[in-house]
Amino acid sequence: MPDLLHYPHGEDAPAPGQALQVAPGVYWLKMPLPFALNHINLWLLEEGEGWCAVDAGYDTDLTRAHWQMLFDGAMAGRPLTRLVATHYHPDHIGLAGWLTERFGASFHISLGEYLLARAVWHDLPGFDVAAFNGHFARHGLPADKLAQFTERGNTYHWGVKQLPPSFNRLLAGQTLALGGSDWQTIVGHGHSPEHMVLWSADKGVLISGDMLLPKISTNVGAWAADPDGDALGQFLASLDRFLPLPDDTLVLPSHGRPFRGIAARVAALKAHHEERLAVLLAAMDGPRTAVDLLPVLFGRMFDLYQTMFALAECIAHLNYLWHRGAVVREQGADGVYRFHRS
Ligand SMILES: [Zn+2]
Numbered sequence: 001m002p003d004l005l006h007y008p009h010g011e012d013a014p015a016p017g018q019a020l021q022v023a024p025g026v027y028w029l030k031m032p033l034p035f036a037l038n039h040i041n042l043w044l045l046e047e048g049e050g051w052c053a054v055d056a057g058y059d060t061d062l063t064r065a066h067w068q069m070l071f072d073g074a075m076a077g078r079p080l081t082r083l084v085a086t087h088y089h090p091d092h093i094g095l096a097g098w099l100t101e102r103f104g105a106s107f108h109i110s111l112g113e114y115l116l117a118r119a120v121w122h123d124l125p126g127f128d129v130a131a132f133n134g135h136f137a138r139h140g141l142p143a144d145k146l147a148q149f150t151e152r153g154n155t156y157h158w159g160v161k162q163l164p165p166s167f168n169r170l171l172a173g174q175t176l177a178l179g180g181s182d183w184q185t186i187v188g189h190g191h192s193p194e195h196m197v198l199w200s201a202d203k204g205v206l207i208s209g210d211m212l213l214p215k216i217s218t219n220v221g222a223w224a225a226d227p228d229g230d231a232l233g234q235f236l237a238s239l240d241r242f243l244p245l246p247d248d249t250l251v252l253p254s255h256g257r258p259f260r261g262i263a264a265r266v267a268a269l270k271a272h273h274e275e276r277l278a279v280l281l282a283a284m285d286g287p288r289t290a291v292d293l294l295p296v297l298f299g300r301m302f303d304l305y306q307t308m309f310a311l312a313e314c315i316a317h318l319n320y321l322w323h324r325g326a327v328v329r330e331q332g333a334d335g336v337y338r339f340h341r342s
Contacts, residue, residue, distance in 0.1 A: 004261055004264035004265075004268070005214055005259040005260065005261040005264060005265060006259060006260040006261055007214075007257045007258065007259050007260075008250065008258065008259075008260065009022065009257060009258055013028070013030055013257070014027075014028050014029055014030050016030070016032070016066050016069070017065070017066040017067075017068075017069025017070055017073065017074075018069070018070075018073070018074060019044055019070065019074035019075075022205075022250065022252065022258050023203045023204070023205045023250060024203060025045060025046040025047075025179045025180065025181075025203075026043060026044075026045055026046075026179070026203060026205055026252070027043065027044040027045075027046070027074070028041060028043065028252070028258065029041065029042040029043065029044060029066075029070065030042075031057040031058070031063050031066055032060070032062050032063060032066070033058050033091055034058070034060060035305070036306075037216075037255060039255065040055070040057060040058065040091045040092070040254055040255060041055075041252065041253065041254050041255065041256075042054060042055045042056065042057055043055070043207055043252055044070075044074075044075070045178050045179035046179050046180075047081065047082075047178060047179040047180060048180075049078060049079075049081075050078050050079045050080060050081035050082075051075055051078055051079070051080050051081065052080075052081065052082040052083070052084065052178050052179055053080055053082070053083050053084070053099065054083075054084045054085075054086065054198065054207050055084075055085060055086055055091075055092040055093075055209070055254065056083060056085065056092065056093060056094055056095040056096040056098075056099050057091065057092075057094055057095045058090055058091045058094040058095075058159040059090075059094040059095050059098065059159050059160060059161050060159070063094070063095060064095070064098070067095065067099070079103045079104075079105070080099055080100075080102075080103040080105045081103070081105050081106070082105055082106050082107075082108060082178070083096055083099055083100050083105050083106070083107050083108065083164075084108040084109070084170070084176075084178075084196070084198070085107070085108070085109040085113065085196075086113075086195055086196050086197070086198075086207070086209030086210070086254070087109075087110075087113045087191070087192040087194075087195040087196070087209060087210065088109075088113040088114070088116045088117035088120070088192055089192060089210070090156055090158070090159030090160045091159065091254075092209070092210075092254065093109075093113075093117055093160060093163070094159040094160045094161075096163065096164050097160075097161070097162030097163050097164050098161070098162065100164045101162075101164075106168055107164040107166070107167045107168065108167065108168045108169075108170050108176075109167050109168075109169075109170060109196070110169065110170045110171070110187070110193075110194035110195075110196050111169050111194065112192075112193035112194030113192060113193065113194050113195070113196075114167045114169075116192070116193055117160070117163055118163065119225075120154075120156045121154075121156055121157070121160060121163055123154055126224065126225045127224070127225055128154070129149055129150055129152075129153060129154060131224040131225065132149065132223070132224045133146045133149055133150060134224065135223070135224035135227050135315075136149070136224075136311055137335070137336070138227070138331075138335060138336060138337055139289055139290035139291060139311065139314075139315055139336070139337055140289030140290060140291035140292060140336050140337075140338075141291055141307075141311065142291075145304070145307065148304050149304070149308070152304070170185055170196050171185065172185055172186070172187035172194075173185060173186075173187075176198070178198075181200045181202040181203055182200065182201070182202060183198045183199065183200045183207075184198070184199045184200075184201070185197070185198060186198075186199055186241050186242070187238075187241075188209075188211040188235070188238040188241070189231070189234035189235060189237070189238050190218075190220045190231045190232060190233075190234040190235025190236070190238055190316075191210050191211060191218050191219060191220060191221075191231075191235060192210075195209055195210065195211055196209070197209055197211050197212075197242075199245060199249070203250075204246065204248065204249055204250055205249065205250050205252060206242070206245060206249050206250070206251045206252065206262070207252045208242075208251050208252060208253050208254070209253075209254050210253075210254050210255070211238065211239075211242075212239070212242060212251055212253060212262070212265060212266070212269075213253045213254070213255050213256055214251075214253055214256040214257060214259045214265065215255075215256045216255065216256070217269055217272055217273075218235065218269075219309050219312070219313055220232050220235045220273075220313055220316050221309060221312025221313050221315070221316050222312055222315040222316040222319050223312055227315075228319060229316075229319065230316075230319055230320055230323045231316040231319070232273060232316045232317055232319070232320040233320050233323060236270060236273060239266045239269060239270065240266075242262050242266055243262070243263060243266060245262055247260070247261065247262055247263050248260055249262055251265075273317075276297055276317060277317060277320065277321060279296060279297065280293055280296060280297055280317055280318070280321065281321065281326060281327070281341060283296040284327060284339055284340050284341045285340075285341070286340060287330065287338035287339065287340045288338060288339055288340065289336055289337065289338055289339075290311060290314045290315045290318055290337070290339075291311065291314075293314055293318070293339075294307075294310055294311060294314050297310075297313070297314050297317060298310055298314075318339050321339070322339065325342060326341070326342060327339045327340060327341055327342055328340055328341075328342045
């Protein structure tokens, strides 16, 4: 598919521990991730005597070292006064506790994301590995894979050593004064419960988090605590909220390069999911579990870490079809759900 997006910074990207200005008072930071997805973008907004950061990075010694380079260099000795987290995922919130404690900075996040971070961090019932495995077992994941998840335990702690003890609640449709400009919050669903996106009409900038990425499609998953949820329907409906924004808006995504072309990207994502749904439906000529359909949806197999996201995404696609009456779901005597075309 031709790439209809425009990347105004070309191949430029900030070096480790450096900041690259992408709009007046808005700076791009690129932090390492210890995964196949090897980086996350964070954003620094200049405000008066200090800085506001959007997202914090995954907690590793390397990310802390890169932040230290920023404190000593690009941040010019000015403190971090506020930290906004788009959502609870560890690559976004991992160092939020460390950064806010170090500077006495205030922490801003939606209620849904803060509580989910707490629930997962503290292994609350419904959010722990047992619940996670129960959900995946009902969708056909075999016992040997489930045992590997049990053995691995809570991986959220790997990248989130501490959470800020309190927060300032972000609401949808709020106007925040950050860095001398007004930023409007736009809430997104499907990737995480109450993902916040920030839009500044003055600057012509959208900080999109994981809701709008230029190259990869956002992971959309049905997880254990909301197993029958229509995450994909919610995600697709959320994308429509970006369509009224001017098409020359500079989108600052959490992964990949800043880009212009919101309408083209939203259209491509919708087409991608429609095509995947059609492929799934075509494969359901008899009862199939989500695990049976994984290679149909993705055309390849996965390692353990990727299986978790891929299976949650496959279930979200099946739930989408089920909610709309396109497929029937039946639970066998073995407790496993199987789907077939209605
Ligand atoms: Zn995410």
